[in-house]
Amino acid sequence: MTNIQLPSGLQVFERGWLSSNNILFLGSTSRALVDSGYSKHAEQTTGLVSAALQQRPLDLLLNTHLHSDHCGGNAALQRIYPELQTLIPPGHASLVSSWDPVALNYVPSGQHCPRFKFDGLLLPDTEIQLADTPWQVHAAPGHDPHSVILFEPRSQTLISADALWEKGFGVVFPELDGETAFDEVAATFDVIERLDPRWVIPGHGAVFGYRAEVLVNARERLNAFVKNPERHAHHAVKVLLKFKLLDQQQLPFADFVEWASNTSYFQLIHQRFVPSVTIEHWMEQLTQELVRSKVARREGDMVYNA
Numbered sequence: 001m002t003n004i005q006l007p008s009g010l011q012v013f014e015r016g017w018l019s020s021n022n023i024l025f026l027g028s029t030s031r032a033l034v035d036s037g038y039s040k041h042a043e044q045t046t047g048l049v050s051a052a053l054q055q056r057p058l059d060l061l062l063n064t065h066l067h068s069d070h071c072g073g074n075a076a077l078q079r080i081y082p083e084l085q086t087l088i089p090p091g092h093a094s095l096v097s098s099w100d101p102v103a104l105n106y107v108p109s110g111q112h113c114p115r116f117k118f119d120g121l122l123l124p125d126t127e128i129q130l131a132d133t134p135w136q137v138h139a140a141p142g143h144d145p146h147s148v149i150l151f152e153p154r155s156q157t158l159i160s161a162d163a164l165w166e167k168g169f170g171v172v173f174p175e176l177d178g179e180t181a182f183d184e185v186a187a188t189f190d191v192i193e194r195l196d197p198r199w200v201i202p203g204h205g206a207v208f209g210y211r212a213e214v215l216v217n218a219r220e221r222l223n224a225f226v227k228n229p230e231r232h233a234h235h236a237v238k239v240l241l242k243f244k245l246l247d248q249q250q251l252p253f254a255d256f257v258e259w260a261s262n263t264s265y266f267q268l269i270h271q272r273f274v275p276s277v278t279i280e281h282w283m284e285q286l287t288q289e290l291v292r293s294k295v296a297r298r299e300g301d302m303v304y305n306a
Helices: 039-053 074-080 090-098 182-195 212-227 229-248 253-261 264-273 279-292
Strands: 010-013 022-026 031-034 060-062 085-088 126-130 133-139 148-152 157-161 199-202 250-252 296-299 302-305
Touching: 010 039, 022 039, 039 074, 060 074, 085 090, 126 148, 133 182, 148 182, 157 182, 182 212, 212 229, 229 250, 229 253, 229 264, 229 279, 229 296, 229 302, 250 253, 253 264, 253 279, 253 302, 264 279, 279 296
Parallel strands: 031 060, 060 085, 157 199
Antiparallel strands: 010 022, 022 031, 126 133, 133 148, 148 157, 250 302, 296 302
């Protein structure tokens, strides 16, 4: 295994798939955190951060984008560290100010995010000091239209959020709303290719050494979605179902169906791609696929996270 050498003062808390990874920067005069995980894990997030800080304050919180698994711990951190300054990408700033959980996609995705405040904007094409080192901020639309990625050129370290994982990338949510965004994903891949990172800290999964085939495989996956948008939509609903199971751990199948029936993204995808199939039958098919993939378990009327 490659000996990964990240910049000094940087710690990565690998969290899994319900919560995004958290990246903590310990500088000589300030401390910063990138992304705060999902609300259900807020106590764990604050515990990890507090233990690493060793009674020092957290000064800065950055969100690469405002999906619930990346900013769900914001409110908890802001309560614990009252002087904390929070920076978010500019695109959704007005929605955070007025707190619109529908437009912020928390209600449409059937997820939860406690209300938080922000103090400034994480602007693309600027630099920000993290652990005494300047990091570049780059726009990375696609998965989310306002997402950003962070790059440190000396060590060639990339914080890629959900723009690129070692084996794939995040669901392209604008496409589920009927907007064109696959081209934006491809453009973000071009940005990453130009940056030519050595190390990648993804939003989910382990830190990895960048290799050309990672981007080749991601482009192939994207092209498959472009040729067959239904394939992408099918993948997206399974991701949302898996997220629900990660959150709840277990629930009656009838409640699983009711939750999907009342979640906007499921309604949109059902109407666009499988209107001739009842939601109950569709959910039965999807659940069986999750079970076959060994990411869910079905026992009688109950569905479990596997």
